[in-house]
Amino acid sequence: SQQGEEDPQALSIQEGENATMNCSYKTSINNLQWYRQNSGRGLVHLILIRSNEREKHSGRLRVTLDTSKKSSSLLITASRAADTASYFCATPAGGTSYGKLTFGQGTILTVHP
Amino acid sequence: EADIYQTPRYLVIGTGKKITLECSQTMGHDKMYWYQQDPGMELHLIHYSYGVNSTEKGDLSSESTVSRIRTEHFPLTLESARPSHTSQYLCASSEFGFSGNTIYFGEGSWLTVV
Secondary structure (H helix, E strand, O other), X not given: OOOEEEXXXXXXXXXXXXXXXXXXXXXXXXXXXXXXXXXXXXXXXXXXXXXXXXXXXXXXXXXXXXXXOOEEEEEEOOOOHHHOEEEEEEEEOOOOOOOOEEEOOOEEEEEEO | OOOEEEXXXXXXXXXXXXXXXXXEEOOOOOEEEEEEEOOOOOEEEEEEEEEOOEEEEOOOOOOOEEOOOEOOEOXXXXXXXXXXXXXXXXXXXXXOOOOOOOOEEOOOEEEEEO
């Protein structure tokens, strides 16, 4: 079974709106990461949040982590058409960080101009 | 910008052929990985390496093999390709660290076996 599961599976919004994607995981972790993937391309690391952090910002991105609920959210504010991509959360395989990551199925975000 | 390169980007080959997907990184990372991803689906780890002469099977069983003779190079080989091997293969690397590893991905290799 998957460690990380994102919802919604797909999200369609207008430019300027905010986009929120959620990720749930099963085992205890010491960090959680979010990645972005443009269609047909490799993944690009967006942000890493550690288990002792509750919220982290990077530009228009805001990530929260609730270890008690085993969930995380990624918020993209003031979305742009260029934000259209798939977004994946990733957790360390086995819970600890020895490099291997387990990815969820991803949220496909479409931002309409 | 990540310095990790995959070739070829796209490959269409016939059943039974042997293929090697190349992956190289110039960041001096100890850890390297191969993930397999079908369109619109999650990534599955098929191989990883913690350094030279270290290779391990990942979470998803794969008929492919890998080698790590040099730090910067982590090729994946299919001895006899089949249509079921049609997928995208993503190579990645990261530094060694216990507090959280950012993984850098290549652009991916799209393999179609006909």
